[in-house]
Amino acid sequence: MAVVMCLPSITPQIMTDLPMALDKDTVQRIARLARIKVPETELESLAGELDNILGWIEQLNEVDTADVAPMTSVVEMDLPRRDDVVTDGGYPEKVLANAPDADRGYFTVPKVVE
Amino acid sequence: MRTIKGETGEWEIVVGLEVHAQVVSDAKLFSGASTAFGAAPNSQVSLVDAAMPGMLPVINQKCVEQAVRTGLGLNAKINERSVFDRKNYFYPDLPFGYQISQFKDPIVGEGILTLDMPDGSTREIGIERLHLEQDAGKSIHDMDPHRTYVDLNRAGVALMEIVSRPDIRGSEEAGLYVTKMRSILRYLGTCDGNMEQGSLRADVNVSVRLLGDTDLGTRCEIKNVNSIRSVRQAVEVEARRQVEILEAGGEIEQQTRLFDADRGETRAMRSKEEAHDYRYFPDPDLLPLELDPDWIAEIKASLPELPDAKKARFEGDYGLNAEDAAVLVADKEDAAYFETVAEKRKDPKLAANWVINELAGRLKDLDLEIHNSPVPAAALGGLLDLIEDNTISGRIAKDVLDDMFATGKDADALVEEKGLTQITDTGEIEAILDQIIADNPDQVAQAKETPKVAGWFVGQVMKASGGKANPAVVNQLLAKKLAE
DSSP: OHHHHHHHHHHHHHHHHSOSSOOHHHHHHHHHHTTOOOOHHHHHHHHHHHHHHHHHHHGGGGSOOTTOOOOOOSSOOOOOEEOSOOOBOOOHHHHTTTOTTOBTTBEEEEOOOO | OOEEEOSSSEEEEEEEEEEEEEOOOSBOSSSSBBOOTTOSTTSSOOTTTTTOTTOOOOEEHHHHHHHHHHHHHTTOOBOSEEOOEEEEOOOTTOTTSEEEEOSSSOSBOOEEEEEEOTTSOEEEEEEEEEEEEEOOOEEEOSSOSSEEEEEOTTTTOEEEEEEEOTTEEHHHHHHHHHHHHHHHHHHHTSOOOOTTTTSEEEEEEEEEEETTOOSOOOOEEEEEEOSHHHHHHHHHHHHHHHHHHHHTTOOOOOEEEEEETTTTEEEEOGGGSSTTOOOOEEOTTSOOEEOOHHHHHHHHHTOOOOHHHHHHHHHHHHOOOHHHHHHHHSSHHHHHHHHHHHTTOSOHHHHHHIIIIIIHHHHHHTTOOGGGOSSOHHHHHHHHHHHHTTSSOHHHHHHHHHHHHHHOOOHHHHHHHHTOOOBOOHHHHHHHHHHHHHHOHHHHHHHHHOGGGGHHHHHHHHHHTTTOBOHHHHHHHHHHHHHO
16 A cells, blocks of 8 residues: 555656656666665666556556545545653663664764764 | 845845754654653664654644644644655664655645844744654764764654745844744743754755845755854855855855854765755655644634734833833743733833843843742842832842842842931931032032032942932932032
8 A cells, every 4th residue: 555655656756857768877876865786787677677667657647637636545534643642662672672783772873974 | 244245246145944843742743752851872762763664653643733833823824734745865863764744735834923123123034834844863973983873862753844934134133033933932832942952953044145136046055053143153154155156256056064163164064965855755654634623723722922912012011112022022931020020010111121131130140040030020029119119229229139149038128137228318418418518629619610520429429328328319419509
């Protein structure tokens, strides 16, 4: 569900920002923004695959939706709310359990200098 | 500084501000972890805040209410339907890889903030929007030479980003804008306004254009400025930099920059160069936020009297001028203190003077706030009573106030104890004056020729009486004696 809902909103931005047919550079840029390492040799084929997906989504534009409000959920419900009460936290050891290099209660990462 | 006189002409400084205000709430925007400041690292982090797989955000109703309350306090349009979006970027203090924010459909639309200018006039600055978003965690760079330390306690705390129109001109107005915003937020109780703890910070957008031009110049955004003084300095430093470039024939590159207060300069932030491709899209974990108009009306009905309304009332009810009224209403507690002193007083302006000048000055010297003043409002009122009924002069009253600060005693008790009651007895003052006249024949001759010199005698009488002689009586007697 999540994937289906977010794709149409991504598409217009990619369409306006990027050339219609995806080239290698664009694929590389998308990969870098997503922090996915893609070997140079795979860029070409990936561009073709992504192009196909975009083309498939493009078909949705054939339907006239001018008078249709965007569907945000398949169930009739309001956004659930929570009261302002502290009910969670207090377990730094659980939060840090998967951190490869935690120190004195902190996550640590290679130096990020500004 | 509103403009910069350059070599090629006079440049106008145009500023737009994005204020990030931490929402006052006990729990975070989308999780049940605490928002309290200063806890042990990562001890106020839920698995939602840490972005563990499968965790889902559930919105805190109080944070929504605080955003609506703030919008209403800024005379802004409340949007009954708003949408949360994901703003995608990578940074170590952002475990999700995106910030949940609001992009196209914010919770609050256009509003207005009124600046109180130093000369007592006002100026309206447009508010473009207010939206709710999550704060990021905190990166600490000085704990290790090779590593950055990350504490996620702040990650997920609710922020309101309040965006102004580029209506602000120059550095003073930029400072006044943040001051007024802080004041309104504190009245509303929606943000504590504590800039040292980072509860209120500003991104400052600066551009310059030749005075008279109507098109805006290219702007640079200075991130995370965390004091009102730094806001003013950042505007000036950045505007000067831009004028220098433009006058040398260069062009301004739109950039995210950083203000270095120690060096008094701004510089480009390397990390942000590539980050501007945020690829916003509606967060599929969150339905649109729909608000009930009746609920909005309830919040509106519960708003306190805000600074602008209070200022107008102080001018009307107490006859204060706009400058004094603006100073007194800036802080809710100052205003309440003043009202306690001024109520039922013959001369409320006396109360304003004493609160603004004498009390505030002494509190500042001691680094105290009005709510922990050693002299409570009722006690200052007691002191002013003694001035109004002529028991003591204003000059003596200043000394008494010093003693009140030092001892915590009431004005009545101190005046009695030290025998400071003003001498209004004509005979007693006349005796002192006669003595001085007898001792100083030269001065008398001089004063008869040049009446201005007579002030010297008043000073001598005050000195001889330990400041207790009633100045009006002294003047009256002196005029009579010199005319003899």
